[in-house]
Amino acid sequence: MLQAMTAAITGAQRILLTGPIDLDGDAVGAIVAMARAIRRRWPDKAVRVICDEALPRRYAFLAADDVRFERPAEATPAFDLAIVLDGDPRRLGAATAAFEAAAVRAQVDHHRSSDPAWVDVAVLDVDAASTTALVLELCDAWGVLLDQALAAPLFAGLVFDTSIFRYRLTNPPALRAAARLLETGIDHAQIVEKVLLEQSELRLRLRGAMIARCELALDGRLAWSSLPASGHLDADIGGLVDDLVFVESAHVGALLSERADGRVKISLRSKGAVDVSAVARSISPEGGGHLRAAGVIVDLDLEAAAARMVAAVAAALDGAPTAG
Ligand SMILES: [Mn+2]
Incomplete structure (x- = not known):
């Protein structure tokens, strides 16, 4: 599962990352961490993020300037590889065309409603507490050093999808992952506040x-x-x-x-x-x-x-x- 994704990325030059409509804390965290991890492991790859909507303001602090969320444009050349994170190809909204046009289509997800037959390469685990937990597995498989730039978006996805480790999806791997992410020194309380507690x-x-x-x-x-x-x-x-x-x-x-x-x-x-x-x-x-x-x-x-x-x-x- 992880090897197929690694091979797909290795074989691609132009890579599209996208997420489902109504981007949530896990989708954004997974996309941002995935973009950073791919660039670390393969500095020569061109990685772009194109989603149905602009990055929701609540999550802007996770993306900094290095991961830009673009809206779909008419004249986007086809990508070698498109990866949807935390969702499936049916729910990409305006980003559907860019995803479908890619030579290879892939998915990293933990939703029950996802069907691996919809894509060429699937990293799919319904027992994963968040999609960011799966992105962390990819980071480990690639030997990417875990630092705060990766840990903050990965942690955001974990706390978002488990509602701060309350839901049933919270499992030992999720808590072990959280411990590793905290060891990088991220401001975990601030991430929880910004992602879940603050409201307009x-x-x-x-x-x-x-x-x-x-x-x-x-x-x-x-x-x-x-x-x-x-x-x-x-x-x-x-x-x-x-x-x-x-x-x-x-x-x-x-x-x-x-x-x-x-x-x-x-x-x-x-x-x-x-x-x-x-x-x-x-x-x-x-x-x-x-x-x-x-x-x-x-x-x-x-x-x-x-x-x-x-x-x-x-x-x-x-x-x-x-x-x-
Ligand atoms: Mn999720």
Whole structure:
């Protein structure tokens, strides 16, 4: 798995790194660390980062000036190798064309919804706590020295995806990786603050609106809420759904958010009895994610999206062993 990726990079000159739409802390951390690691190991390679969106401001501190996040341009010549990190080729948005045009397509990911058949080279491990944990394995395989420039983005991905080592994905390899990253002297508390704890005034108010509009359904087993379009971005509400799933009676939490493009993003969380990655896929084939955290974007208005979501969760709860 790692050898195939190493061979693909060795055989390429022009390398594209990309990530899924709605870049999160793990995607950004994985892309930044991967770009730096490839340049260290192969200084002659030309590495570019092209994503659907600009680098979210929250993560700007991870990228410095050496890793520039470009938006897709019409006249980009084809790459020898394109690598999508922390996502799959179906969710690249405007970066899809650049990815598809590459001679060799590769993926580094830990999502259940990913299928290695979609790419030529896959480093795929659903047990990895974060995609950055897999990038760390690549760094080790390449003998790249772990310093703060690599450790900070790698740590950002780990704490983002485990929500500071709380979620089940937290495992001994993740904690060993974290210990190694801290040994480089990174300011881990500051990374946690910037990546997860700091929030804008807008986000605080959206959280309030979400809580005020929360409803319990399916005998309290579903706690859900919705946010009409208010100029907010997906990045403003990422993770707010966590508040919903931890309502005592709930097995599933769901937050529906109306996007600027008129579509509705459905974010799903589970305490474990229900596989919300399967729920997301039952709502739309484009849905996906992890067993306990998943999402899907639908072309419906808020009301219709809510009805579709409640029906899908009801069906999943009926099939779940601890439901009822
Ligand atoms: Mn991830």
